[in-house]
Each structure stands twice: as structure tokens, then as C-alpha cells.
Amino acid sequence: MCHNPDFSGREPMPRLANQREEYLLKAMQDYRSGNRIGRDVNARLAGGTAVHPRHHVFPLDRLADAHVAVEEGAVGKAVVRSGA
Numbered sequence: 001m002c003h004n005p006d007f008s009g010r011e012p013m014p015r016l017a018n019q020r021e022e023y024l025l026k027a028m029q030d031y032r033s034g035n036r037i038g039r040d041v042n043a044r045l046a047g048g049t050a051v052h053p054r055h056h057v058f059p060l061d062r063l064a065d066a067h068v069a070v071e072e073g074a075v076g077k078a079v080v081r082s083g084a
Contacts, residue, residue, distance in 0.1 A: 006073065021077075055079050 002013050009015030016024065030036035057079045058066040066078045 057081060 003009050003016050004013075007016035009017075027036060031038060055077050056066070056069050056074055058069075058081070060080055060082045063080055066080050070078045
């Protein structure tokens with residue numbers, strides 16, 4: 001994995017962990033449009049083989065489980081849903 005398994009980044013790959021969702025979305029849109037160039041990112045996006053981090057979805061009554069997932073370094077976002 002080019003950004004490290006925990007998405008912490010390494011030269012010359014930037015950190016992805018704990019980046020704002022808006023930044024990551026803009027970066028992916030820019031790669032796809034060709035306005036941003038990065039090793040094989042453009043080809044992977046164009047070919048549909050890029051994979052984004054998982055989301056872990058928890059109902060509100062499992063808020064403690066969401067907290068544990070984040071504290072233990074779950075890859076992706078922990079989303080807590082307040083309704084059905």
C-alpha cells in the first residue's frame with residue numbers, strides 16, 4: 001500500500017489518515033479530471049480499481065462501540081446514525 005496500512009503517509013505519498021473529507025473528495029475529483037497528477041492514481045480512478053477506506057456504521061445505541069473502533073485505529077470513518 002503506497003500510503004502505509006494506517007494511511008499515515010510516507011515520502012512522497014501524503015498522509016490520508018485524519019484528513020478532512022472535503023479535502024479527500026476534492027483530491028480524488030482532481031485526480032479523476034486530470035487536474036492533479038499522481039503516480040498510478042489517475043489510471044486506477046479511470047479504470048475503476050481505486051478502493052476507498054471502509055465506513056463503519058453504528059446505531060446511536062452502540063456509540064460506545066464506535067468510540068472503541070476509533071480508539072483502536074479502525075480504517076475509514078466511524079459513522080453514528082441517530083435514526084433508522
